[in-house]
Amino acid sequence: MQIHDLEKIFEEKIEREIKIESKDWMPDAYRKTNVRQISQHAHSEIVGMLPEGNWISRAPSLKRKVILIAKVQDEAGHGLYLYSAAETLGTSREQMIEDLLSGKAKYSSIFNYPTLTWADMGAVGWLVDGAAILNQVMLCRTSYGPYARAMVRICKEESFHQRQGFESLLVLSKGTPEQKAMCQDAINRWWWPSLMMFGPKDAESTNSDQSMKWKIKRKTNDELRQQFVNMAVEQVKLLGMTLPDPDLKFNEVTSQYDFGEIHWDEFWAVVKGNGPCNKQRLEARNKAHEEGKWVREAALAYAKKQQARISVKVA
Amino acid sequence: MLTDSQKKNLLIDFVLFLADTNLILGQRNAEWCAHGPILEQDIAITNISLDLIGQSRNFYQYAAKLLNENAGASQLPHNDLTEDSLAYLRTEREFKNLLITELPKQDWAHTVLRQLLYSLYSQSLYNRLLNGHDVQLSAIAEKALKEVAYHIKWSSEWVIRLGDGTDESHERMLIALQALWPYTGEFFIAATYETSITDYNVIQQEWSEKLTPILIQATLEVPQNVFMQKGGKQGIHTEHMGFILADLQYLQRTYPGAEW
Ligand SMILES: [Fe+2]
Ligand SMILES: [Fe+2]
Numbered sequence: 395m396q397i398h399d400l401e402k403i404f405e406e407k408i409e410r411e412i413k414i415e416s417k418d419w420m421p422d423a424y425r426k427t428n429v430r431q432i433s434q435h436a437h438s439e440i441v442g443m444l445p446e447g448n449w450i451s452r453a454p455s456l457k458r459k460v461i462l463i464a465k466v467q468d469e470a471g472h473g474l475y476l477y478s479a480a481e482t483l484g485t486s487r488e489q490m491i492e493d494l495l496s497g498k499a500k501y502s503s504i505f506n507y508p509t510l511t512w513a514d515m516g517a518v519g520w521l522v523d524g525a526a527i528l529n530q531v532m533l534c535r536t537s538y539g540p541y542a543r544a545m546v547r548i549c550k551e552e553s554f555h556q557r558q559g560f561e562s563l564l565v566l567s568k569g570t571p572e573q574k575a576m577c578q579d580a581i582n583r584w585w586w587p588s589l590m591m592f593g594p595k596d597a598e599s600t601n602s603d604q605s606m607k608w609k610i611k612r613k614t615n616d617e618l619r620q621q622f623v624n625m626a627v628e629q630v631k632l633l634g635m636t637l638p639d640p641d642l643k644f645n646e647v648t649s650q651y652d653f654g655e656i657h658w659d660e661f662w663a664v665v666k667g668n669g670p671c672n673k674q675r676l677e678a679r680n681k682a683h684e685e686g687k688w689v690r691e692a693a694l695a696y697a698k699k700q701q702a703r704i705s706v707k708v709a
Numbered sequence: 710m711l712t713d714s715q716k717k718n719l720l721i722d723f724v725l726f727l728a729d730t731n732l733i734l735g736q737r738n739a740e741w742c743a744h745g746p747i748l749e750q751d752i753a754i755t756n757i758s759l760d761l762i763g764q765s766r767n768f769y770q771y772a773a774k775l776l777n778e779n780a781g782a783s784q785l786p787h788n789d790l791t792e793d794s795l796a797y798l799r800t801e802r803e804f805k806n807l808l809i810t811e812l813p814k815q816d817w818a819h820t821v822l823r824q825l826l827y828s829l830y831s832q833s834l835y836n837r838l839l840n841g842h843d844v845q846l847s848a849i850a851e852k853a854l855k856e857v858a859y860h861i862k863w864s865s866e867w868v869i870r871l872g873d874g875t876d877e878s879h880e881r882m883l884i885a886l887q888a889l890w891p892y893t894g895e896f897f898i899a900a901t902y903e904t905s906i907t908d909y910n911v912i913q914q915e916w917s918e919k920l921t922p923i924l925i926q927a928t929l930e931v932p933q934n935v936f937m938q939k940g941g942k943q944g945i946h947t948e949h950m951g952f953i954l955a956d957l958q959y960l961q962r963t964y965p966g967a968e969w
Contacts, residue, residue, distance in 0.1 A: 447744070456766050458969055463758060464759060474748055565969060570964065682744045689747070689871070691878070693874065
């Protein structure tokens, strides 16, 4: 078949909402965009384990400790599903991890912020997982089949994380004056970085147009961000806390909440590696990888020996 | 002859020994979460950590119930103990965990070997509880034994893999075996509160019989004539213990009485 015909079939599938599968013909750029996006997403799950892992040893009750460990473990699982989804496009997990460790691949900038108090565990669950969900719910309908299916599994767990995070803040919001202050402080610090999670404004987003055409994305950065603001404004009332934005106001015309200007210079600084924890996060991943090297080698060596023993027996 | 209340106090100490041991090992294993050598194994060791902390919670809840009953009977003010007050508001000298559980996690060799040594022991111990007179302990043990069976499977496979893997992994297993072996002796020395465990010599024999074939398959030798450390069961710990509790108890100590 001519490339031209293949392209037509591909575009028809996109048009008719038929998922693209790994064995299907697809344009190179579609493959590349998906590999980039899915692997970035996988890296975000893995690096995202670090800021929350930071509080496991200090969780304030056994129940909270178990919830937190299970949550961080879920994120590891998400990373696994996503690496597998990306592998269907022909890039190995080893290669993707190498790109993460060398700093070549990106991950969500939100994880370059530090978790300073226990309340950050609640704020991260509520805001960060909350922002992630909006993106991920949309991705459940993304055009690449393996990615969409991975997202369906992940979304269920993410909404659980968000509810747990919110519930944990709710307890703080009803607690002692110190706990209330801790809760408000965490919201103040995580609010703006959470808004940045949706990426640059539509007018400045380079990848958005083509991704929308290919139905990899179905909502723009600004649409998702607005949806998030509308949701958070309502929920923060239940906490009796405030969002740190004096310009936040209901707009009668649009029926949405208008909000203040995001500090884009901070956003770009963190993307370029100058966030408070970029260095630590990459170092932690590299350290785990380096220290695990002998373990992986031993597992491989043992598997080979076993293989040899079996073939000797068979012969 | 012991009075009923003396018997009950011994039972409480025994239950706390079980609770503390599982909590501290769970706490140590959780240090791997987000730092494991392979993603799948990060998940596996974290699972084991969750199981151990889950077991510790069952034991703490039972201990709290017994203590609250005691307090109620003698009209002491403290009849509102919970799993958290026991885990978060007791001191180094009150914790009764086995010493092996508090040692730093070190490398993967130490971690998987410690898990194997301990799980083989707890399996025998839980089997005694399963068939013992205490209905509550029997129920906790029944559930825990299923988890322990998996912990043994997982850790023995890793011990074999590393022992019989590369030169480096073999060497690391030897170092881990030397480091951890001295802490296995106290498993089998009954503390005064272990009145329901009357056959520690049999338990020790079971433990050796389960462990030896695994070590042989791992091309490792059972250490001989090693001086054994003890004290954990009596609350005489290593220097690591204070740091573990400083971490574990930090928030409860900083904000007394707060709910989380
Ligand atoms: Fe996730
Ligand atoms: Fe999550």
